[in-house]
Amino acid sequence: MLYLDHAATSFPKPSTVLDAITAWYQELGVSADRGDSGRCATVRRGVQTTRAALGALVGVPAARIAFTSGATEALNLALRAVLRPGDAVLTTEFEHSSVVRPLRALAAERGVRLQILPATAAGGLDVGAARAALLAQRPRLFVFTHASNVTGAVLDAAALCAEARAAGTLTLLDASQTAGHLPIAVGADLVAASAHKALLGPPGLGFLAVRPELDLPAQKQGGTGSSAALDEQPTAWPQAFEAGTPNTPAILGLGAALRWLAATGIQERLAAALAHTDALAARLGADPDVRLVLPPAGARVPILSFVHRRYDPAELGAMFDAAGVHVRTGFHCAPWLHRALGTAGSGTVRLSPGPELSAADVQAAAAVVVGS
Amino acid sequence: MAELPSLHRYSRQMRFAAFGPQGQQRLRQATALVVGIGALGTHTADGLVRAGIGTLHLVDRDIVEASNLQRQVLFDEADAADGVPKAVAAARHLASINRECRIVAHTADCSAAFLQSLPERPNLVLDGTDNFPTRYLLNDWCAEQRVPWVYAGAVGAEGAAMVVPPGGPCLRCLWPEAPQGAEVGSCETAGILAPAIAAVTAFQLAEALRLLARPDLAPTRGVFTCDVWRGQYGVLPLASGPAADCPACQRRAFPALSAPPPEVATLCGRDAVQIDPPRRTALDLDQWATRLQGAVEQLERTPHLLRFVVDGVRFSVFPGGRALLFGVRDPLRARALYDRWLPHG
Numbered sequence: 277m278l279y280l281d282h283a284a285t286s287f288p289k290p291s292t293v294l295d296a297i298t299a300w301y302q303e304l305g306v307s308a309d310r311g312d313s314g315r316c317a318t319v320r321r322g323v324q325t326t327r328a329a330l331g332a333l334v335g336v337p338a339a340r341i342a343f344t345s346g347a348t349e350a351l352n353l354a355l356r357a358v359l360r361p362g363d364a365v366l367t368t369e370f371e372h373s374s375v376v377r378p379l380r381a382l383a384a385e386r387g388v389r390l391q392i393l394p395a396t397a398a399g400g401l402d403v404g405a406a407r408a409a410l411l412a413q414r415p416r417l418f419v420f421t422h423a424s425n426v427t428g429a430v431l432d433a434a435a436l437c438a439e440a441r442a443a444g445t446l447t448l449l450d451a452s453q454t455a456g457h458l459p460i461a462v463g464a465d466l467v468a469a470s471a472h473k474a475l476l477g478p479p480g481l482g483f484l485a486v487r488p489e490l491d492l493p494a495q496k497q498g499g500t501g502s503s504a505a506l507d508e509q510p511t512a513w514p515q516a517f518e519a520g521t522p523n524t525p526a527i528l529g530l531g532a533a534l535r536w537l538a539a540t541g542i543q544e545r546l547a548a549a550l551a552h553t554d555a556l557a558a559r560l561g562a563d564p565d566v567r568l569v570l571p572p573a574g575a576r577v578p579i580l581s582f583v584h585r586r587y588d589p590a591e592l593g594a595m596f597d598a599a600g601v602h603v604r605t606g607f608h609c610a611p612w613l614h615r616a617l618g619t620a621g622s623g624t625v626r627l628s629p630g631p632e633l634s635a636a637d638v639q640a641a642a643a644v645v646v647g648s
Numbered sequence: 649m650a651e652l653p654s655l656h657r658y659s660r661q662m663r664f665a666a667f668g669p670q671g672q673q674r675l676r677q678a679t680a681l682v683v684g685i686g687a688l689g690t691h692t693a694d695g696l697v698r699a700g701i702g703t704l705h706l707v708d709r710d711i712v713e714a715s716n717l718q719r720q721v722l723f724d725e726a727d728a729a730d731g732v733p734k735a736v737a738a739a740r741h742l743a744s745i746n747r748e749c750r751i752v753a754h755t756a757d758c759s760a761a762f763l764q765s766l767p768e769r770p771n772l773v774l775d776g777t778d779n780f781p782t783r784y785l786l787n788d789w790c791a792e793q794r795v796p797w798v799y800a801g802a803v804g805a806e807g808a809a810m811v812v813p814p815g816g817p818c819l820r821c822l823w824p825e826a827p828q829g830a831e832v833g834s835c836e837t838a839g840i841l842a843p844a845i846a847a848v849t850a851f852q853l854a855e856a857l858r859l860l861a862r863p864d865l866a867p868t869r870g871v872f873t874c875d876v877w878r879g880q881y882g883v884l885p886l887a888s889g890p891a892a893d894c895p896a897c898q899r900r901a902f903p904a905l906s907a908p909p910p911e912v913a914t915l916c917g918r919d920a921v922q923i924d925p926p927r928r929t930a931l932d933l934d935q936w937a938t939r940l941q942g943a944v945e946q947l948e949r950t951p952h953l954l955r956f957v958v959d960g961v962r963f964s965v966f967p968g969g970r971a972l973l974f975g976v977r978d979p980l981r982a983r984a985l986y987d988r989w990l991p992h993g
Binding site for chain 2: 586587588590591594595598606607611622623648
């Protein structure tokens with residue numbers, strides 16, 4: 277099977293990730309802050325190492341990294357902690373359902389007012405338009421994805437964060453598609469991401485990073501392995517945002533993934549995956565029946581969306597499957613963007629290759645469509 | 649014996665000596681299951697309810713359409729306009745015919761899981777299906793449960809029906825493998841005359857009444873066949889008894905009960921359903937294209953697939969039997985359309 281769905285989740289994971297997870301199940305089995313044994317100390321060091329590595333990645337102290345069940349939980353916690361009744365929030369047409377749906381829920385529950393910045397005709401986001409909206413509205417929060425999970429376009433997150441700061445607006449960056457590919461320390465006040473995409477960790481884990489000066493109310497209450505005599509949720513981080521038994525094997529697996537990535541070279545992996553994306557774009561783009569859906573001209577992650585003049589994306593998905601190529605078809609949980617892309621009826625076929633493919637693999641994948 | 653007032657409605661039936669008041673009492677205590685509430689199922693359900701069955705379970709996954717009204721009794725134009733589920737519409741009309749009967753409507757796929765979840769074991773199962781996989785399932789489940797069932801089918805002007813007693817011979821004894829869909833006609837491609845339905849369901853219903861009212865009598869042995877256009881009716885005698893190695897009625901392995909169901913998924917955000925049969929069939933798309941010619945619209949064969957439009961739904965069919973159905977969201981409805989237009993063996 278050829279796997280071209282890294283934007284959903286990376287596959288395969290480095291064997292060291294599997295080893296770290298297995299070692300926890302076979303040899304450790306305990307949580308970091310639930311006991312005083314030597315095992316707990318070992319686990320505590322492992323979890324702390326992962327937390328510190330993520331802190332370095334985002335540019336916050338390790339203590340300001342809270343582990344979550346995924347980017348979706350991190351985004352939900354952040355939006356619910358930041359947005360108060362009647363607040364204005366600015367966002368973009370590129371957002372994933374994990375931002376769209378909590379925002380819609382908060383609009384209904386708390387009267388949060390939503391402004392959505394449209395994608396440009398070229399498939400990017402206009403920083404000037406963002407500045408104008410920020411200055412006109414002075415919203416409480418600007419939440420935006422770092423990269424489109426449909427087209428691969430990377431937004432200028434540093435510029436957008438700077439504009440927001442100038443307007444006195446907090447920023448929440450959804451780095452799910454960029455963490456593990458690109459620097460994500462871009463000056464956002466809050467950063468959410470998942471562990472299982474380009475960071476090569478296991479599913480069921482994500483994190484929320486919050487700038488130290490920002491005081492946010494906990495959104496979940498429960499056991500933290502600390503201050504257990506108190507009825508109230510501790511306010512100190514990360515315990516404030518980490519109620520309940522953590523997913524320790526996944527945290528240790530992510531730690532192994534981060535070490536593996538540092539040793540292997542993030543930039544080299546990205547360059548290889550982008551080369552495959554370019555080869556796919558060149559081969560598919562030469563087919564007159566294929567329309568590439570706004571492939572980004574500038575900064576991008578290895579994602580390519582296309583539609584076909586004679587085949588529905590769902591039909592193409594079945595054709596890829598029959599040829600042993602795993603791709604994704606449809607809307608990719610990005611409901612707003614398809615209006616701008618002209619693909620609202622049936623979505624796109626999304627190819628997101630990883631660096632492990634060979635040039636022959638890429639040609640084999642393209643051959644499913646080209647000349648059909 | 650004093651006649652209960654409500655029994656008066658059955659007086660003509662009870663006066664038939666072989667049926668009698670005792671037969672009426674047995675029928676009143678009986679439970680039957682009708683699988684498929686189309687032409688066959690509405691005829692037999694109507695007959696059983698008028699005759700005074702105690703409990704009748706109806707199962708069908710599809711909705712009423714205008715093209716059903718030519719031969720499917722118990723439905724009217726309002727049912728078709730509203731797209732009422734067939735089991736529900738039939739139960740409603742049956743309740744107005746005889747409120748003494750307990751009628752239970754199931755809008756469901758008649759799968760092994762469905763049969764196993766029935767709240768009570770029926771005394772009899774009547775086949776009203778339009779496809780062989782479901783018939784083999786009924787065959788195996790009835791063999792396992794030792795419940796008699798009555799097979800029936802009709803296409804064009806011809807029909808066939810047969811009682812399958814618990815000890816066999818069963819459907820698998822006669823046809824070890826289901827005929828492939830493209831080889832047999834269907835009502836969609838070969839058409840159907842309503843009297844062919846009436847003829848086979850007359851046989852089915854008479855056998856049902858005898859099995860339920862007079863379990864001491866042996867059912868008719870043989871295959872009832874008819875050609876109502878040529879005026880030919882008869883019962884072909886069976887050449888032999890149960891096949892010694894029959895996996896259902898003799899070896900009691902019941903293969904259809906453990907066969908995985910097809911994978912059916914509504915496509916995220918689309919009015920479309922994907923159906924992937926568990927067993928890849930040697931589905932020949934060219935053969936299907938020939939078969940469907942004239943019965944469907946916009947028939948198109950591409951190197952990768954076969955497309956056509958029918959019943960307001962666009963089909964894309966791939967080698968092996970996977971299909972996408974555009975214009976439908978409900979998985980049950982999609983399964984019904986798939987089995988109707990692409991009946992697999």
